[in-house]
Structure formats: C-alpha cells, structure tokens
Amino acid sequence: MKFQCSACGLRINSRHFKQAGLMNPQLTSICDICIQSGEESADFANMAVAIFAQGLLYTFIGKNETTKDDEEAAFLVTKKDQRKRYEAFIQDYDGNELAQQQLKRTEFNQAIIDSETGKNDFLPKLELTFAENLEKMGLSVDFKLNEVDYIDRERIRAKYHYRCQYCGRRGRSVDHKDPVSLSHNNNLDNLILSCQECNRIKSNMPYELFVKLNSQIPQVNQKLVKYENALATLKGEFEQKRRELAAKMHLKGVVNDPELNQMRKQNKKLQDAIDSLDSDYNELRSLREQHFMTGWKLAQEKEKDDII
The missing domain is CATH 1.10.287 (Helix Hairpins)
Incomplete structure (x- = not known):
C-alpha cells in the first residue's frame, strides 16, 4: 500500500509513514525521509493517512484540518517526472534485501534528501539500473557476493554427480543453501548442486523453506x-x-x-x-x-x- 507524502509529494510504500508508538503504531502525515530532513509531521495535513489511521486505531501525527496539501506547487519535489524517478529508486531499495543489509535506511534517505535539495545534483534515472543509480548518488552496494572459484564449483558438481539435489534432474548450477546475498557464506558446506531452474526459483528463498516446500511434491x-x-x-x-x-x-x-x-x-x-x-x-x-x-x-x- 502507498501513501503520498504531504511534504515532498512522493507516493511511496506505507512503511515510510509508520512509526512505533507506546500502545499502537503511529502514522505520520509525511514520510520518514522528510522527517529526517527536519520537517515536522504536525505541520502537514494528510487526509488519506488520517482516515486510515483512524480505521486501524493508530495514532495520527499531523494536522487534522483539510488543507490544499495536494497542490503540486506545495511539494518539495514539484515536477511529476522527478517524483516518478525518486519513487522508482526508493521502491528498488525497499525491495532489495542485499542493499538494505549493506546500506542503512538513514544513509539512503540522506542521499535522497541531498538530491532533492540540490546538494547532490544527480536525480535517479529510470533508464539506469538500481546499481548505477546508487553509484551516481554516491552510495555503494556490493551486488557480486558469489566468490566460489572454478575448482570448488567442479568439486561440488563431481560430489553430486551432476544431479540437482532438489528435483533430481541433471544440473550444473552451484547453489548456496543459505543465499549468498543474505549469509555472504561461500564455504563448501553451504554449497549444493542444483539445476538452473531450481537455482532460479530458489533465488533468495531460505533453504529450510525451499526444502520444506520441495518435500511436499x-x-x-x-x-x-x-x-x-x-x-x-x-x-x-x-x-x-x-x-x-x-x-x-x-x-x-x-x-x-x-x-x-x-x-x-x-x-x-x-x-x-x-x-x-x-x-x-x-x-x-x-x-x-x-x-x-x-x-x-x-x-x-x-x-x-x-x-x-
């Protein structure tokens, strides 16, 4: 679910508006990026978030009265095409566990703030990959964590006789039981042989869950x-x-x-x-x-x- 921030105008995942409360979670009128930049939730109204908070019995932090907070001129990011570029970039980060492990959300948010305010003159581009946008925003994430060398790969293939240990078909893909993107573990005891299809399907799925689902069929x-x-x-x-x-x-x-x-x-x-x-x-x-x-x-x- 997505809300539109009343400060910057970005329409992003609702998690950016949710904060822990003493009893129930709190929903804010503006996103966590704008809060980190120094904006105050109490200074902005956001009818959609307010009504949603009321329905869930959450505390709403923001103005209660209805204002013209949906006018583009009032948003920090005034142009729609720029907002789309930021929204896509933030969505890429929200959905990438590897990036979140290596890059703190506060650090990522600060890069967005620096871009929005002109401190960094680069805006994310839709035609660039997530990794390319990160680099141009001054952020660093290592997406190449698979460091199994050729000899170890051949050793695993020979050990399992070129048979996928999940489905039994012929296979050559050396798979990490615990996904390398999560464990960073390239040790031999974390390696197993799979077919290309099982490797693709498993992806970042936890090994225990994949084995459990596989045992059902x-x-x-x-x-x-x-x-x-x-x-x-x-x-x-x-x-x-x-x-x-x-x-x-x-x-x-x-x-x-x-x-x-x-x-x-x-x-x-x-x-x-x-x-x-x-x-x-x-x-x-x-x-x-x-x-x-x-x-x-x-x-x-x-x-x-x-x-x-």
Missing part, C-alpha cells in the same frame, strides 16, 4: 526426471534420424525421392511427439514454480511488519 519431481529422460531419448533419436536423412540426400543427390519422403514423415511424427511431451513438461514445470512462489509469498506475508 515428491511425485512432481519424479515426473520431471522422467520427462527429462524421455525428452533426451526422443531428441537424441530425432537428431540421429535427421543426420541419416541428410546423408541419404547427399548420396542420392536428389531432394524428392520416395525413400526420403518416407523418412521425412517418420521424422515429422517424432517431432510431433517431442513437441507434445515438451508441452506437458513445461506445464508441470510451471505448476511447480507456482507452488514455490505461492509458498514464498505467504511466508513473506507472515513476516511483514507493515500496514494491513
């Missing part, structure tokens, strides 16, 4: 291995038939021939079987990914300390 994983083996066999056979057809065409020196046409028909049937099997395989892979993503989102929802 053993039959699905077994089917995936069968699909992979069957497709490998069919595709291998198809490539062999294709080479035989090419060799026959070369020897005969013709394109149209009853024997060649018969071979093409057989190859077409084999290709149709491959396409059909591949479609079923991809459907099951998609369902499996949805299983993990749903479980991960529900787990994150439980951990959220946010409004509603």
Whole structure:
C-alpha cells in the first residue's frame, strides 16, 4: 500500500509513514525521509493517512484540518517526472534485501534528501539500473557476493554427480543453501548442486523453506526426471534420424525421392511427439514454480511488519 507524502509529494510504500508508538503504531502525515530532513509531521495535513489511521486505531501525527496539501506547487519535489524517478529508486531499495543489509535506511534517505535539495545534483534515472543509480548518488552496494572459484564449483558438481539435489534432474548450477546475498557464506558446506531452474526459483528463498516446500511434491519431481529422460531419448533419436536423412540426400543427390519422403514423415511424427511431451513438461514445470512462489509469498506475508 502507498501513501503520498504531504511534504515532498512522493507516493511511496506505507512503511515510510509508520512509526512505533507506546500502545499502537503511529502514522505520520509525511514520510520518514522528510522527517529526517527536519520537517515536522504536525505541520502537514494528510487526509488519506488520517482516515486510515483512524480505521486501524493508530495514532495520527499531523494536522487534522483539510488543507490544499495536494497542490503540486506545495511539494518539495514539484515536477511529476522527478517524483516518478525518486519513487522508482526508493521502491528498488525497499525491495532489495542485499542493499538494505549493506546500506542503512538513514544513509539512503540522506542521499535522497541531498538530491532533492540540490546538494547532490544527480536525480535517479529510470533508464539506469538500481546499481548505477546508487553509484551516481554516491552510495555503494556490493551486488557480486558469489566468490566460489572454478575448482570448488567442479568439486561440488563431481560430489553430486551432476544431479540437482532438489528435483533430481541433471544440473550444473552451484547453489548456496543459505543465499549468498543474505549469509555472504561461500564455504563448501553451504554449497549444493542444483539445476538452473531450481537455482532460479530458489533465488533468495531460505533453504529450510525451499526444502520444506520441495518435500511436499515428491511425485512432481519424479515426473520431471522422467520427462527429462524421455525428452533426451526422443531428441537424441530425432537428431540421429535427421543426420541419416541428410546423408541419404547427399548420396542420392536428389531432394524428392520416395525413400526420403518416407523418412521425412517418420521424422515429422517424432517431432510431433517431442513437441507434445515438451508441452506437458513445461506445464508441470510451471505448476511447480507456482507452488514455490505461492509458498514464498505467504511466508513473506507472515513476516511483514507493515500496514494491513
């Protein structure tokens, strides 16, 4: 959920308006960035936040009367395009655990303040990556924490016989059990082998949660291995038939021939079987990914300390 700050005009996540209270949380009329810059919540009205606070029985810090706080001229960031650039940059930080670990929110907020007030003459750009915007804002985050060398990677692959330890399919991706973005742990006991797909799905998901969700679908994983083996066999056979057809065409020196046409028909049937099997395989892979993503989102929802 997002609110618009009555001071700077940025429309950002509601967490920026929430503060701890003695009994219940407090909601402020302006964002934490503006509060850090020296603005006072009590000097600004914010009808949306006030009504929301009342509905949740939270304390509202701000003017109660309705003012023209939605006029663009009253905002610190007066231009809409500039506000969009700041909003996207802040959203990138809010959703990046790696950046939050290495960069304190107060330090990040100060960089925004310096940009808004002209102390730093750079404004975040939508066409730049988050890392590029951080660098130009004078902030530093190391996004390359995976320092496993080639020898250790090969050692892990040999140890697990090139088999994904999550689904059982063939794999070459050396995966960190505890995500390297969270643990910074490149030790061998934190490494395991996975297929590229499981590595991508797991991403920053805690190892225990991924294993728990994976243990709920053993039959699905077994089917995936069968699909992979069957497709490998069919595709291998198809490539062999294709080479035989090419060799026959070369020897005969013709394109149209009853024997060649018969071979093409057989190859077409084999290709149709491959396409059909591949479609079923991809459907099951998609369902499996949805299983993990749903479980991960529900787990994150439980951990959220946010409004509603």
